[in-house]
Amino acid sequence: MNAPQTPHALHFMPSEGFRARSKAVVENPFLRQSFRGAMDFLMSKRAAQFPDAEELESLRTLGERIRQYNLAKLPDLLVQLETNLTRNGIQVHWAETPDEANAIILGICQKHSAKLMVKGKSMVSEEIELNHAAEAAGIGALESDMGEYIVQLAHEKPSHIIMPAIHKTKQEIAQLFADNVPGVDYTDNVDALIQIGRNVLRQKFLEADIGLSGVNFAVAETGTLCLVENEGNGRMCTTAPPVHIAITGIEKIVEKLEHVPPLLSLLTRSATGQNISTYFNMISSPRKPGEKDGPGEVHLVLLDNGRSQAYADEQLRKTLQCIRCGACMNHCPVYTRIGGHAYGTTYPGPIGKIISPHMLGLEATATMATASSLCGACGEVCPVKIPIPELLMRLREESFSEPHANPAMRGQGAGYSRLMTSIWRGWAAVYRSPALYGAVTWLGSRFGWLMPSKQGAWTSVRVPLKPAPKRLRDMLRERG
Amino acid sequence: MSARDRILAKLKANAPSTAGELPNVADWYATHRSVESQADKAKRFRHFIELAHAEVYSVSRGGWLQKLWEVLDAKQLGKLLVAPGTAHGERAQRELAALGIDCPSYGQAIESWKSAMFNETPAGFTAARAAIAETGTLILWPDADEPRLMSLVPPVHIVLLDAAHIYNTFYEAMQTEGWANGLPTNSLLISGPSKTADIQQTLAYGAHGPKELVVLMIEDNLQ
Ligand code: SF4
Numbered sequence: 001m002n003a004p005q006t007p008h009a010l011h012f013m014p015s016e017g018f019r020a021r022s023k024a025v026v027e028n029p030f031l032r033q034s035f036r037g038a039m040d041f042l043m044s045k046r047a048a049q050f051p052d053a054e055e056l057e058s059l060r061t062l063g064e065r066i067r068q069y070n071l072a073k074l075p076d077l078l079v080q081l082e083t084n085l086t087r088n089g090i091q092v093h094w095a096e097t098p099d100e101a102n103a104i105i106l107g108i109c110q111k112h113s114a115k116l117m118v119k120g121k122s123m124v125s126e127e128i129e130l131n132h133a134a135e136a137a138g139i140g141a142l143e144s145d146m147g148e149y150i151v152q153l154a155h156e157k158p159s160h161i162i163m164p165a166i167h168k169t170k171q172e173i174a175q176l177f178a179d180n181v182p183g184v185d186y187t188d189n190v191d192a193l194i195q196i197g198r199n200v201l202r203q204k205f206l207e208a209d210i211g212l213s214g215v216n217f218a219v220a221e222t223g224t225l226c227l228v229e230n231e232g233n234g235r236m237c238t239t240a241p242p243v244h245i246a247i248t249g250i251e252k253i254v255e256k257l258e259h260v261p262p263l264l265s266l267l268t269r270s271a272t273g274q275n276i277s278t279y280f281n282m283i284s285s286p287r288k289p290g291e292k293d294g295p296g297e298v299h300l301v302l303l304d305n306g307r308s309q310a311y312a313d314e315q316l317r318k319t320l321q322c323i324r325c326g327a328c329m330n331h332c333p334v335y336t337r338i339g340g341h342a343y344g345t346t347y348p349g350p351i352g353k354i355i356s357p358h359m360l361g362l363e364a365t366a367t368m369a370t371a372s373s374l375c376g377a378c379g380e381v382c383p384v385k386i387p388i389p390e391l392l393m394r395l396r397e398e399s400f401s402e403p404h405a406n407p408a409m410r411g412q413g414a415g416y417s418r419l420m421t422s423i424w425r426g427w428a429a430v431y432r433s434p435a436l437y438g439a440v441t442w443l444g445s446r447f448g449w450l451m452p453s454k455q456g457a458w459t460s461v462r463v464p465l466k467p468a469p470k471r472l473r474d475m476l477r478e479r480g
Numbered sequence: 481m482s483a484r485d486r487i488l489a490k491l492k493a494n495a496p497s498t499a500g501e502l503p504n505v506a507d508w509y510a511t512h513r514s515v516e517s518q519a520d521k522a523k524r525f526r527h528f529i530e531l532a533h534a535e536v537y538s539v540s541r542g543g544w545l546q547k548l549w550e551v552l553d554a555k556q557l558g559k560l561l562v563a564p565g566t567a568h569g570e571r572a573q574r575e576l577a578a579l580g581i582d583c584p585s586y587g588q589a590i591e592s593w594k595s596a597m598f599n600e601t602p603a604g605f606t607a608a609r610a611a612i613a614e615t616g617t618l619i620l621w622p623d624a625d626e627p628r629l630m631s632l633v634p635p636v637h638i639v640l641l642d643a644a645h646i647y648n649t650f651y652e653a654m655q656t657e658g659w660a661n662g663l664p665t666n667s668l669l670i671s672g673p674s675k676t677a678d679i680q681q682t683l684a685y686g687a688h689g690p691k692e693l694v695v696l697m698i699e700d701n702l703q
Contacts, residue, residue, distance in 0.1 A: 034680075041681050055512055065503040072499035075491040094484035146687055147678035163678060170680045194676060194684040201688060206598045222663050232632060232674040232689025239628045239666070240594075250487065257660045258505045261651040272677070275528065276615035276650075279689070280669035288665055292627040293590040304487045312494035 018367055021342040031167060035339050038166045042330040045273025046381070063266045064385040066259045067321035074311065077220045077253045078302065084223030088285040090298045098128035101303050105130060105212070105245055106137045108299055112243055114139055114209035118201070120227070120234035121145035122214030123161050123324060124247045124303055127346045127359065130212070141212075144201050144233040146194060153180050159340030161347060162271050162326040167339050201233065211237035211295065215248035216323070217263060218300070220255045223284060225300065228267060230278040238283055244295040246283075250302050251311075251320040263323055266383035271325040306358035306410075313408045315394055319354050321384045326351075328378035328388060334371055343368065350378035354391045362399050362411030369395035441471045509651050513614065518702040521613035522643040526697070528616025532672025533685055534693040541700045544640060545575050548605070551638060551694055558582055561597075561604040561634055565625030568607050568640050586627050597633050604634035608695075610645040612653055612669070618695070619653060620668040628666050637673075637690040642698045 025031050050056040070077060082092045095101035109117060117139055119125060131152070134141035143152040147164035151157060153176050158164030165173070174188040177196055184196055213234055217226040225246050227234045238244045254260060268274045287294040310316045329335040329349025340348035345356040345365070353372065357365045369392045378388040395409075402421065403413030430436050444467035453464050481489075516524065526536045539547045552560060559582040563569035573583040590597060606626050608618040618639055622628040631637050647653040650669070654660070659667075674689030685691055 038681055058508065058512065062503060062505065062508050066505075069499050069501075069503050072496045075488050075495055078488065078491070094482065094487055096483045096487060100483060144688065145678070146676045150678065163681075165678055166681075168680075170682070173679055190679045190682040191684050193679055194687055198686065198688060202598055205688075206594055221660055224663055230674070231676045231687035233687070235628075235632050235668075236688055239632060240590075250491075256502075256505075257654055257663075258651065259503070261649065261654070262505060262508065264650070276617055276669065276671050278532070278670065278672050278675055280617075280671075282663060282667045283665070284663040284667075285665045288624075290624045291665060292586060292588065292624060293629045294627075294665060302487075304483075304490075308487060308490040308494075311491055314496070 018342060018344060018371070021344065022338040022371070025338045025342050030169075031339060032337060034167060034169060035336050038163070039330050039336045042163075042273065042326075046270055046327060046330070047273075049269035049273045049275060059262060059266060060383055060385050062262050063323075063383050064321065066254065066263060067323070067384045068318075070254050070259065071251065071311070071317060071320055073255060074251065074253065077255050078250060080220040080255070081218055081223065081253055084220065085300060086223075088223045089288075090223065090225075090285060090300055093299060093301045094304075095301055096304045098303075098305055101128045101247065101301050101305075102130055102133035104301050105247070106133060106139065108243065108245055109134070109139050109210055110137070112209055114243070116140045116142065116204065116208045117210040117212055118142050118144050118204050118208040118233075118237050118241065119148070120211070120213035120237040121148055121164075121229065122212065122247060123158075123346060124214055124249055125212060126158065127305065128247075128303065130247075142201075142204055142208075144204065144237060145229075146197050146231060146233075149197055149201065150176065153177075157341065157346070159348065160326060160329065161324055161349075161351070167341065201236075205233075205236040205240045208237075208241040209243065211239075211241040211244045213237050213244065213246050215246050215252055215300070216267065217260055218248060218253045219257050219260065220253055222257055224257070225283045226260060226264075227281040227283070228264065228277045228279075229281070230272075230274075232279060235279055235281050238281060239294055242295055243297045243299070244283075244286075245299045245301065247301040247303060250304055250307055251322075263384075267323050267325050270327040270381065270383040306360075309409060310355070310358045316358075316391065316408065318386050319358070319391060321386050322351055322355065323384055324351070325383055327381045327383065331377040331381045333373065333375060333377070338371075350388045350392075354386075354388060354395065357395055357398075357409060357411070362395075362409055362414040364411070366399040366411070366415035369393075369399065438473075441467075441473075445469055445471050445474070505651065506655075509649060513649050513651075515648055516613065518644060518646065521646040521648060522697065522699060522702055524613040525611050525616050525643075525646050528614075529618075529672060529693075529695060530616070532616060533675070534616075534672050534695055536695045536697055538699045539696045541698050544696045544698060545571060547696055548572065548638065549576060549579055549581070551696075552576075552581060552603070555603075555636060555692075557603045557636065559584070559600075559602055560638075561586060561601050561630060563606065563626040563630065566607065569605065569626070572605055586630060590627070590629060597629060601634045603636035603638060604630040604690075605638045605640070606630050608639050608641040608645075608670075610647060610653060610657075611641055611643075612648075612650050613646050614649045615671055617650070617669045617671045620670060621664050622666055622668065623664065628668075631668070631670065632689050635686065635690055636692045636694065638694040638696065639670075640696050640698070643702055644698075 131141045150165040159167040178186040216228045286298040335349040353368045399415040448467035564585045610619045673693040676687040
């Protein structure tokens with residue numbers, strides 16, 4: 001039952017480079033400016049959607065309640081969803097790992113001799129790196145969300161879960177289009193750029209053999225897949241090609257259709273500050289006899305990829321309440337300074353820090369939870385009240401505590417260092433004993449001059465630390 | 481053991497013993513959203529969908545066709561995809577043809593004319609089943625007569641809405657109509673023309689769906 005899962009390779013940027021990548025962004029004033037500007041924009045748009053603090057608070061409480069209720073019933077709801085989707089004619093597949101999910105999707109493509117798959121925005125498809133797998137199998141996988149299309153053209157990954165190309169300026173995009181789209185001259189007019197994308201992708205919607213999409217909510221009682229979007233590419237991918245494949249994490253289920261309106265309202269208002277998205281697309285079956293369009297086949301792939309590990313622990317389970325609105329990253333002082341790529345994971349920012357360790361193991365992600373000042377902004381804005389700072393503390397504990405049997409997480413203790421642990425133990429001992437504390441500070445005041453002038457990372461941008469020549473208690477004694 | 485059984489077994493082994501009470505969604509809406517008159521709902525609907533860049537025209541039950549023709553004329557559209565299997569589509573086809581508008585119908589399954597749909601269909605005309613005042617949202621349930629792509633592929637989408645069918649909220653719409661008892665192949669909420677802000681947060685319309693959304697709102701006898 002507990003078959004070991006292969007940690008999924010991070011293709012582009014292994015997590016060890018986190019520090020170096022962060023440093024590079026912090027030193028780039030243009031990138032910092034564009035992230036700062038974009039985050040300020042998104043924060044003010046969200047704030048404008050929630051003028052009434054009581055309404056916001058009560059809606060968040062309802063959202064949290066709905067997510068926790070549905071997670072508590074998750075195994076039953078998955079079965080109910082499967083039953084109802086199957087009854088509706090939608091084929092359900094289960095995958096424990098990214099490799100299994102890719103195999104299922106590519107298997108369907110091959111059955112239809114598919115050459116081209118158009119993709120709506122799906123972070124889960126990024127999580128399994130479907131584009132690489134499709135390419136290796138000789139199937140074209142084309143992103144059709146404008147932001148995703150742009151980052152794919154640039155051979156990059158999205159740097160934000162809602163606005164994938166947020167790190168790019170329009171001049172960069174103009175150059176990218178001029179270099180890559182045949183017959184297109186340089187223009188940095190945004191309307192013109194969007195029309196270029198529209199024209200290229202329309203042809204692809206027309207030709208594609210497979211449409212792939214994510215899922216925002218899967219409704220168990222009706223067997224319905226719900227998609228939130230503004231552009232219409234999601235509707236194109238789920239309507240125009242003959243086959244539609246949807247992929248989702250196992251946690252995105254609600255039992256009742258009536259759970260959807262509050263979550264939808266929280267999602268769009270928190271994400272982009274819209275009272276609703278342009279489209280909300282509810283799909284309950286493939287094309288029925290007599291209907292004139294829509295895919296003849298609809299599939300849903302349910303992916304675990306570490307989610308069941310988070311599920312097993314009462315505290316970590318709260319990670320799965322997430323509705324992927326991105327508000328936590330928009331409000332994160334760390335994300336705003338280093339951007340999404342620095343994290344090296346599919347999901348960046350606060351949500352990335354708490355979900356990625358379950359997907360990739362703590363071995364690859366031990367330092368992520370430490371890149372936080374624990375300011376608490378993420379927890380305050382989260383529409384479903386995930387206590388992100390508490391979870392970050394817990395993940396630090398899991399990463400840096402001594403390895404033990406039956407850990408709650410794969411890679412527990414990955415960041416453990418005997419030296420570091422003994423230093424902290426010593427520190428704690430000193431602070432517990434007044435006599436020892438007195439002795440240590442006395443030594444410090446006498447021999448402080450022995451402190452080295454180079455103190456690692458501390459002195460790279462600061463003056464060296466030096467104990468004061470007189471202790472506070474001595475000064476107080478002198479004053480009587 | 482299959483992946484399915486392994487995933488379910490892992491979850492079951494660790495699920496909490498109780499889910500607690502069903503969240504009270506009805507109560508939240510009752511205390512946080514007001515119930516408005518038809519006329520006020522129409523106003524609110526119009527306000528929000530116009531904010532999202534849709535054009536809204538107030539029409540009468542008898543007179544909407546005249547407005548439809550004026551819209552086509554103003555936009556210099558000589559061709560409109562209609563659904564003659566519906567009463568409004570049949571009327572549009574019959575009367576607009578007399579005014580010189582070419583009104584092809586969605587007669588065949590899409591496979592036989594996909595390219596024409598994508599390349600030679602400048603506008604589509606459908607009805608909305610209902611609407612939502614809170615967010616300025618149209619509700620469409622495409623079907624065999626009025627298929628899904630009609631409201632998506634043509635660059636201009638014109639919608640006929642009876643303002644007597646505007647709900648206060650999305651929640652009220654699904655509760656009143658009993659959606660939980662069964663949904664069609666595809667149901668849609670549409671709240672404006674297609675748009676994107678993916679390039680430097682600059683809003684641009686007509687990303688992949690219709691560039692223009694026009695609502696003809698029948699406002700006869702609203703209370
Ligand atoms: S953790 Fe909360 S704020 Fe962050 S993406 Fe998820 S739902 Fe949104």
